[in-house]
Amino acid sequence: MFKKIPHTYVIIFYVIVIAAILTWIIPGGEYDRETKIVNGVERTVIDKDSFHYIERNAQTWQVFSAMFKGFEKQAGIIVLILMIGGGFWIMNASRSIDVGIFSFLKFTRRLESKKFFKALGVNNIIITLVMVMFSIFGAVFGMSEETIAFVIIVVPLAISMGYDSIVGVCMVYVAAHLGFASAVLNPFTIGIAQGIADLPLFSGLEYRIFCWFVINTFGIGWVLWYAKRVKEKPKRSLMYEIDAYWRKRGTSEVESIEYHTPKMAWFVYAFILICLVIFSFFYPQSELKIGNSSSIIPAIPVATGLFAILCIPALLKSGHYFVLNILAFTIVFLVIGVMGYGWYLTEIATLFFAMGIFSGMAMNYNANKITKLFIEGTKDILTAALIVGLAGGILVILEDGKIIDTILHGVSKSMAGLGKIGSVSVMYVIQTFINVIIPSGSAKAALTMPVMAPFSDLVNVSRQATVMAFQFGDGFTNMITPTSGVLIGALGIAKIPYEKWVKWIIPFMVILIILGWLLLLPTVLMELNGF
DSSP states (O other): OOOOOOOOOOOOOHHHHHHHHHHOOOOOOOOOEEEEEEEEEEEEOOOOOOOOOOOOOSSSSSHHHHHHHHHHHHHHHHHHHHHHHHHHHHHHHTTTHHHHHHHHHHHGGGGSSSSHHHHHHHHHHHHHHHHHHHHHHHHOOOOOOTTTHHHHHHHHHHTTTTOHHHHHHHHIIIHHHHHHHHHOOOOIIIIIIHHHTTTOOOOOOOHHHHHHHHHHHHHHHHHHHHHHHHHOOGGTTTTTTHHHHHHHSGGGGGGGOOOOHHHHHHHHHHHHHHHHHHHHHSSOOEEEEEEEEEEEEEEEEEEEHHHHHHHHHHHHHHHHHHHHHHHHHHHHHHHHHHHHHOOOOHHHHHHEEEHHHHHHHHHHHHHHHHHHHHHHHHHHHHHHHHHHHHHHHHHHHHHTTTTTHHHHHHHHHHHHGHHHHHHHHHHHHHHHHHHHHOHHHHHHHHHHHHHHHHHHHTOOOOOHHHHHHHHHHHGGGGGGGGHHHHHHHHHHHHHHHHHHHHHHHHHHHHHHHHHHHHHHHHHHHHTTTTT
């Protein structure tokens, strides 16, 4: 009988205590640091030849104040998490994303009459497009917890298509986490990790897009292969008997949303449009930077024009479609702001906060309801925010104890003979292992990147490669670790026992981890833009 796995907070507090004990054992040490301009950005780097021993500062009662200091240290990241969580909760309450999925599936059904699409298999197209959509959500804004709401919608859909509940979970949860692992603009992982590593926000975009394409091609291909086997022989499925629940239930609940356009939605549209027109007047041209390249284009006026045009048919159809447009253009302006104007935590948090407020107003929610939903959203994601503060306390103990540089020095000496490939491989293994224990991407970035980023300088590995090792190590094992509340919640809704899920996903997971390692190799063997 295995003991229950401790809560993530307990695990991190144990690590804080262990860190404090280490300050009594490990001698104090310090590297000299200097500020350099890299790609137009100031970056603090270690002088790898400057290590020297100093007097250590053993930590005792500080284990109890570490969380407070950790909150101070990671305050910007914590506020970002809370504001994004509250904003998305307001949007999710409108069920607009549900409407978008329903419309998408309805559109694909029309393709059955076309010979070309019939030859490809309309069901294959549906699985692929749904997975691509959720993968984009995962890659762009880190969709994870939100997938639980869609499991109850997509699993019955998968059953009605002749598949099983595992395919349904793959279409939503696995797809979002394939995108999460191969993140392109995810502020929860890439944004935080690059910020801590002193890298330009979302730099290295080109190779990340390539990795997203490779990982999703394999992932979607695997799911299509499995779906074909289940379609041909349903009893092959590990879930055949348990899925009787879904086969009896049917899919009648999927189409229960009431479509309407509140008058307030038109006022919201007009207000946003006026604001965008004013911004277009003051910022007619934007210099968008991708890695080391840049291009001057009228990004804001073009986005404003598209918003003006696309929102009108959406409003005529339903307020839900207008809210979907708000989401889409939130992502558009996130890209413009980050690439053209150097937006960081404050601006990104403000953007998603505004998205939530406008979404609620468009659905005619009063101020009290919007406030209530926002608070519910922050409560829902508060665990992740608290973990970031608590994890920051570990670094506080190591820094105040004057041993973090000694650890870096010791690890760098022990890995000195491994070379670049060996070093980045070990980083990948460490990040993958830590993610099994601490599945929160934000917390793990706050915990590991302050150590890994300067360590990469010591072994001559690009900090961008270190972020990629974190990214892959953080993403894949989210789909198997029992410490992930999102995974357990999704499986619970789909009625999939954890042991059956593990049996199904282990081969898939092993190949994904190997694929991630292969994609890491070019980051140290080739010259890539942004690396």
